Amino acid sequence: MRGEFSGLKTLILKRNPNAYYVHCFAHQLQLTIVAVAKKHIIVGSFFNTISRLCNVVGGSCKRRDMLRESQREKIIEGIASDEIKTGRGLNQEMGMKRPGDTRWSSHYGTLINLIHLFTSIVDVLEYVGANGSDDSQKSEAMDLLDVISRFEFVFVLHLMKKILGITHDLSQVLQRKEQDIVNAMKLVNVAKTRLQAMREKEWEMMLADISKFCSRNEIEMLDMDGEYAPRGRGRRRVEKMTNLHHYRVELFYTVIDMQALELNQRFDEVNTELILCMSCLDPRDSFSGFDIEKLLRLAKFYPSEFSEVALYELESQLENFIVDVRMDEKFLGLSGIGDLAEKMVSTRKHDIFPLVYLLVKLSLTLPVATATVERAFSAMKIIKSVLRNRMGDNLLNDCLVPYIEKDVFVNVTNEAIMQRFQSMKNRREMLLVEK
Helix, strand or coil: CCCCCCCHHHHHHHHCCCCCCCCCHHHHHHHHHHHHHHHCHHHHHHHHHHHHHHHHHCCCHHHHHHHHHHHHHHHHHHHHCCCCCCCCCCCCCCCCCCCCCCCCCHHHHHHHHHHHCHHHHHHHHHHHHHHCCCHHHHHHHHHHHHHHCCHHHHHHHHHHHHHHHHHHHHHHHHCCCCCCHHHHHHHHHHHHHHHHHHHHHCHHHHHHHHHHHHHHCCCCCCCCCCECCCCCCCCCCCCCCEHHHHHHHHHHHHHHHHHHHHHHHHCCHHHHHHHHHHHHHCCHHHHCCCCHHHHHHHHHCCCCCCCHHHHHHHHHHHHHHHHHHHHCHHHCCCCCHHHHHHHHHHCCHHHHCHHHHHHHHHHCCCHHHCHHHHHHHHHHHHHCCHHHCCCCHHHHHHHHHHHHCHHHHCCCCHHHHHHHHHHHCCCCCCCCCCC
16 A cells, blocks of 8 residues: 555555545554564564464364363362352463454464463463374474473563553554544553653663563563673673663663554654644544534645635634534434535535535545455455456455455345345346245
């Protein structure tokens, strides 16, 4: 979509140089995680280890069954010793989820499961290391067992789980089909505030949690006042530092700062302002979010469309428009700006309030910030495949609608489709509908 020569962004800007490109917010949030993993060597190495771990532990049905059986035995032991509570919805079966750069929140679920299944995963790795089918499997399992048994791995595991947990709610909100943009943008600020609070106040708390985890899983806890010994640098001259400095400054502070910086860069003020102002046109609840000042600020982002004189006219039209549509019953029950645009045309209010309608049309180019539109573009690649590359726009649109709106079309029966097809025109043969 962001291609320099033939991407959607480039094609739109060729038609209208004043258009604004707003990347999908849910995808941007996921990219902040990926960016940190790629820019920080230790975090990048950690996620590479997670991918290898998923390959080894989930590489066969036998290993997955071993993981589930080991988990079941430990739950039974915990219940017998009153360490684990029982109840509806508790102690559900878990597995190792494979994280992906384009599957939002997948990393968070993987890390949570890894913490809960840690001892069971160790059991599986020990078994594969001793009974693997070949030497490469055995060495891979033993190497992973050595890595995950180190304090550094456990530290990064808890650090990234905490950071991803802060942005998890925001990720879930941004993936909903019907987004509440205002609350979503508030959650962006909440995530930034929590990251800052974590940096300032939660070091001791996280270190205590890591200490408990290491004690429970028989992992050696490092002396924070001891000298840090970097891996693979035994013969090199490196600057001496304590474990406390390395883990607190070079890992804890640095990763949090990188995450906060990525959030600030990807959710910049212009894009956020555009989306928040656009949300004031939402017709739900009798235009409860309507705000003339914000809509005028939105119009100022398009100087070629709204001159200084036009802005004065727009202000007057907005005041008349909101009074008119709130009194008109035809505008009740609308669910989005797209419905508002259609209703304005059907009631000919786009001729009465032309500048308001222009603002609505410009706003309709911005919802590419939603995950729904991102999924629609992804669906186009599935529908218009290499074998269907000559598909026309009308057929593509007809195929996309039922594919994207699966939750609606699943309720349409084959009988209804056949009857509709039969009634479109006279046919040589009658379709037989099974009863």
